[in-house]
Amino acid sequence: ECVVYWMRMEDMRLKDNRAFSLAASIALEGKLSLMTVFLFSPGDYEAHDRSPRRIDFMLRNLRSLRASLSSLDIPLYTASIEPRHSLPQKLVDLLQEYSAVTVCANMEYEVDELRRDERALRLALEKGIRCEFIHDKCIVQPGKVLTKQDKPYTVYSPFLRNWISVVQGDSATLECATPVKKNTVSLTPKLEDLLKNPTPIPEYIPGFECKDKEKMALYWPEGEDVASEVLRRFLHTKARKEQLGGGKGVLASGEVDDLKHSRIMEYGEGRNRADKDSSSRLSPYLASGVISARECLRQVLALSGRKKLEASNREDGAQMWTQEVAWRDFYTHVLAAFPRVSMGRPFLEKFNTVKWETDAKNLQAFKDGKTGYPIVDAAMRQCNEMGWMHNRSRMIAASFFVKDLMLDWRLGERYFMQSFIDGDLASNNGGWQWTASTGTDPQPYFRIFHPVSQAAKADPSGDYIRQFVPELSKLKGNVLYAPWEHMPHAEFEKLGYPAPIVDHKEARERALRRYKNPGCE
Ligand code: FAD
Numbered sequence: 001e002c003v004v005y006w007m008r009m010e011d012m013r014l015k016d017n018r019a020f021s022l023a024a025s026i027a028l029e030g031k032l033s034l035m036t037v038f039l040f041s042p043g044d045y046e047a048h049d050r051s052p053r054r055i056d057f058m059l060r061n062l063r064s065l066r067a068s069l070s071s072l073d074i075p076l077y078t079a080s081i082e083p084r085h086s087l088p089q090k091l092v093d094l095l096q097e098y099s100a101v102t103v104c105a106n107m108e109y110e111v112d113e114l115r116r117d118e119r120a121l122r123l124a125l126e127k128g129i130r131c132e133f134i135h136d137k138c139i140v141q142p143g144k145v146l147t148k149q150d151k152p153y154t155v156y157s158p159f160l161r162n163w164i165s166v167v168q169g170d171s172a173t174l175e176c177a178t179p180v181k182k183n184t185v186s187l188t189p190k191l192e193d194l195l196k197n198p199t200p201i202p203e204y205i206p207g208f209e210c211k212d213k214e215k216m217a218l219y220w221p222e223g224e225d226v227a228s229e230v231l232r233r234f235l236h237t238k239a240r241k242e243q244l245g246g247g248k249g250v251l252a253s254g255e256v257d258d259l260k261h262s263r264i265m266e267y268g269e270g271r272n273r274a275d276k277d278s279s280s281r282l283s284p285y286l287a288s289g290v291i292s293a294r295e296c297l298r299q300v301l302a303l304s305g306r307k308k309l310e311a312s313n314r315e316d317g318a319q320m321w322t323q324e325v326a327w328r329d330f331y332t333h334v335l336a337a338f339p340r341v342s343m344g345r346p347f348l349e350k351f352n353t354v355k356w357e358t359d360a361k362n363l364q365a366f367k368d369g370k371t372g373y374p375i376v377d378a379a380m381r382q383c384n385e386m387g388w389m390h391n392r393s394r395m396i397a398a399s400f401f402v403k404d405l406m407l408d409w410r411l412g413e414r415y416f417m418q419s420f421i422d423g424d425l426a427s428n429n430g431g432w433q434w435t436a437s438t439g440t441d442p443q444p445y446f447r448i449f450h451p452v453s454q455a456a457k458a459d460p461s462g463d464y465i466r467q468f469v470p471e472l473s474k475l476k477g478n479v480l481y482a483p484w485e486h487m488p489h490a491e492f493e494k495l496g497y498p499a500p501i502v503d504h505k506e507a508r509e510r511a512l513r514r515y516k517n518p519g520c521e
Pocket of ligand 1: 271279280281282283284286287324325326327328329331389390391392394395398416420422423424425427428429430431432435
């Protein structure tokens with residue numbers, strides 16, 4: 001008999017992993033062996049717009065985890081399951097094949113995943129197998145931060161205040177899961193065989209071949225140790241002068257150990273600068289669960305020496321960063337409380353009838369980073385090059401997509417998901433709906449970013465645009481943000497850079513009109 005830890009694509013680590021720890025403690029108590037199962041589900045990856053980059057990152061991390069598991073004498077079983085709806089039954093068949101008495105997994109909050117787990121739970125129980133689905137993904141469990149009327153929050157600021165009191169009111173919130181020790185129980189012959197002859201981890205999942213896998217491996221190396229090192233650098237070293245990209249990965253050298261001016265210490269100021277290497281770049285690791293959000297917060301709090309979190313502190317880097325991590329929790333809580341957001345529906349249903357444009361040429365220009373607005377193009381080219389974008393760039397690009405091009409936000413959401421290595425339904429959908437004013441932004445729809453003034457704010461040095469838009473690499477000052485405006489036409493033409501595909505002023509008026517009266521032209 002054995003206990004199974006069912007690992008999924010959001011909890012790809014062994015450290016501070018609650019379901020893994022729980023499975024190990026149940027095994028220890030019952031003197032049973034422990035095994036790990038990972039099931040690939042191409043049908044789900046397709047239905048959920050998983051990017052080949054994220055799938056490749058998953059496979060790379062899984063290989064690294066297999067080595068760690070093997071050093072603990074814990075076998076890993078992998079299989080690809082199709083069609084996706086058969087996964088619960090196939091899982092239970094497998095549990096029976098290995099005489100499992102208990103299966104433990106960390107919860108996933110998307111609708112399809114919840115339905116899948118509910119089915120697996122029912123089928124397993126029918127066979128007398130105990131199931132433990134537990135919370136692990138965010139700092140505070142969805143459903144635990146509620147208004148006085150016991151309702152989920154729909155606005156971030158009051159959520160944050162309550163979230164902080166939950167984090168500080170219960171020391172168990174940030175507690176690290178018990179480390180799993182080497183298997184001491186002798187394995188069943190079947191498990192012994194699996195440990196010696198592991199099931200293969202494919203090079204790629206058919207339909208999800210990652211065309212730039214070498215580049216991605218350079219930008220975003222896999223493994224728990226790498227994730228810890230990315231966090232360490234964020235906490236202890238100064239920002240690099242140069243941007244990442246252009247062959248420089250998240251572990252590129254050149255940083256200086258300097259606690260006083262480390263990136264986290266300067267995050268309050270630096271976080272809105274796309275031209276600086278100022279944010280943690282932990283999102284790929286957090287989205288795939290290669291590092292736990294609790295671990296990040298524990299280290300940040302220990303470093304800053306702060307016992308108290310403050311919702312209104314907008315200067316201290318550690319406080320600000322914690323507030324960003326709370327956004328991740330917020331959007332997951334919204335997703336869990338309002339399942340319609342993971343079904344392509346607007347959070348604010350009154351905007352269901354806004355009229356969207358369908359111009360395929362504009363959609364393609366956006367994807368290619370050829371809109372004629374340098375900051376938007378730099379953002380999209382960073383996305384295409386690195387599978388990642390700075391938060392400010394994501395906001396500017398998404399705003400341009402929805403409010404300037406008036407394209408349906410769901411198309412943009414989809415393209416980001418299909419391109420990012422850190423694609424996460426809750427954060428991506430939350431970010432898009434916030435920008436499209438169909439989501440949780442308490443500001444009304446007339447928050448419309450100006451793609452030129454935003455460029456000057458997000459990229460005051462101009463380094464970001466110059467790096468990602470080589471046609472403009474020789475331009476400086478205001479010309480860089482709106483070259484068509486400041487250069488003689490003939491000179492502008494020589495740049496080989498497109499003229500703006502839309503006039504911002506006109507587009508802004510169209511957006512205001514359509515949002516004001518959803519359904520009108
Ligand atoms: P840091 O600034 O160092 O922040 C630390 C961590 O906090 C991040 O790694 C992330 O886990 C979390 N975080 C920070 N800001 C946000 C936020 N606004 N919303 C949710 N979580 C946040 N983030 C994703 O992880 N996956 C996505 O698919 C995703 N799509 C987005 C789409 C749009 C349109 C927008 C506006 C934002 C999106 N974000 C997404 C949020 C945010 O842009 C990224 O998390 C951030 O840029 C990652 O860089 P970092 O790790 O250096 O962040």
